[in-house]
Amino acid sequence: MILYVVVVIAGGKKLLSRKQIIFFSCYQNKLHIRSCFQKSLNAYLMQNRICSLFNIKYPIIQGGMVWCSGWKLASAVSEAGGLGLLGAGSMHPETLKEHIQKCKRATDKPFGVNVPLSYPQIDELMDLIIAEKVKIVFTSAGNPKLWTKKLQNEGIKVVHVVSSSYFASKCEDAGVDAIVCEGFEAGGHNGREETTTLCLIPTVRKTTSLPLIAAGGIGSGSSMMAAFCLGAEGVQIGTRFALTKESSASDAFKNYCFNLKEGDTKLLLKKVMPTRLARNHFSEQVEEKESQGASESELRAFLGRGRAKKGIFEGDLIEGELEIGQITAQINRMQSAQEVINEIIVEYNEILQQVKAEKGL
Numbered sequence: 001m002i003l004y005v006v007v008v009i010a011g012g013k014k015l016l017s018r019k020q021i022i023f024f025s026c027y028q029n030k031l032h033i034r035s036c037f038q039k040s041l042n043a044y045l046m047q048n049r050i051c052s053l054f055n056i057k058y059p060i061i062q063g064g065m066v067w068c069s070g071w072k073l074a075s076a077v078s079e080a081g082g083l084g085l086l087g088a089g090s091m092h093p094e095t096l097k098e099h100i101q102k103c104k105r106a107t108d109k110p111f112g113v114n115v116p117l118s119y120p121q122i123d124e125l126m127d128l129i130i131a132e133k134v135k136i137v138f139t140s141a142g143n144p145k146l147w148t149k150k151l152q153n154e155g156i157k158v159v160h161v162v163s164s165s166y167f168a169s170k171c172e173d174a175g176v177d178a179i180v181c182e183g184f185e186a187g188g189h190n191g192r193e194e195t196t197t198l199c200l201i202p203t204v205r206k207t208t209s210l211p212l213i214a215a216g217g218i219g220s221g222s223s224m225m226a227a228f229c230l231g232a233e234g235v236q237i238g239t240r241f242a243l244t245k246e247s248s249a250s251d252a253f254k255n256y257c258f259n260l261k262e263g264d265t266k267l268l269l270k271k272v273m274p275t276r277l278a279r280n281h282f283s284e285q286v287e288e289k290e291s292q293g294a295s296e297s298e299l300r301a302f303l304g305r306g307r308a309k310k311g312i313f314e315g316d317l318i319e320g321e322l323e324i325g326q327i328t329a330q331i332n333r334m335q336s337a338q339e340v341i342n343e344i345i346v347e348y349n350e351i352l353q354q355v356k357a358e359k360g361l
């Protein structure tokens with residue numbers, strides 16, 4: 001700033017040539033860029049708001065996933081320095097209770113529960129979460145206003161998953177502690193707007209100052225770095241963890257997904273609940289019905305009950321619903337949750353070192 005004032009005054013009094021003024025202005029600009037990068041460096045070094053909020057080492061969250069994220073996966077992720085989430089969406093309240101208790105025995109690190117707000121016995125489930133003294137809840141598929149304050153009054157941190165900036169501002173009104181922005185690439189249920197992660201994060205960043213967690217198509221250190229450049233401070237990863245050793249998905253489902261290529265997943269069932277599905281006999285039947293203009297009730301009747309359990313958990317690759325994200329095309333082998341986190345962190349730090357070296361930091 002001082003340099004800037006001196007250059008302006010000296011320039012005005014013709015004490016400096018035009019070339020000298022340009023040189024000093026560029027230098028000033030470089031100093032400004034450097035100081036901005038230094039200010040935000042803590043976020044890139046992973047000593048950021050997401051790590052402090054959950055008291056975790058790495059800002060990597062394992063998304064709650066029906067039929068995949070039980071206590072084995074959640075505790076393995078938390079033990080490896082991320083945040084594991086139990087996926088309550090596919091558990092009866094008593095099953096969730098068992099998983100919470102097993103998770104507590106398996107790790108003394110923080111973990112949380114993901115609750116889709118469309119859950120039928122939601123009151124019972126939330127009472128159980130409070131009684132079990134779970135400290136972190138990620139809600140999705142519903143209105144964040146309904147539960148946020150009640151949970152926060154019990155000392156629980158609440159994060160809500162959104163797919164648009166409109167819903168992000170609803171989260172801000174509801175007073176959540178952080179937001180997950182989940183893009184079109186993601187496995188599981190998806191937003192109707194079909195906004196990709198690359199477009200969603202910067203748009204949401206402009207609408208709120210809350211800590212953001214990026215989700216959808218993230219599975220490497222470089223994609224985590226990209227999300228951070230766009231304004232996220234954490235990442236929520238589903239697909240890559242769904243295909244790890246500790247995931248409770250069937251081996252048949254995992255092996256099927258290892259062989260999927262680009263274009264082998266599609267967003268279907270938009271009239272019911274937009275869901276990204278791997279191509280199989282079931283998804284082809286859905287596609288055919290949709291192209292023939294099937295109504296919501298026809299699609300619901302065809303879907304029936306328990307399709308996701310059939311596909312993901314029981315490994316029925318023909319009639320089951322196989323929920324998985326686009327990034328499955330980049331995953332071709334089974335790893336442990338610990339290996340996944342290590343790989344991401346190593347790659348992330350390599351890129352960070354390169355950037356720092358280039359910027360002379």
Ligand SMILES: Cc1cc2nc3c(=O)[nH]c(=O)nc-3n(C[C@H](O)[C@H](O)[C@H](O)COP(=O)(O)O)c2cc1C
Binds near residue numbers: 062141216237238324
């Ligand atoms: C098999 C599967 C099941 C999922 N189930 C849920 C769920 O129950 N609740 C939820 O909020 N998100 C669910 N998701 C979304 C994940 O939590 C996460 O946000 C998403 O997978 C991130 O994108 P990615 O798949 O590209 O990593 C699911 C995803 C998958 C792949």
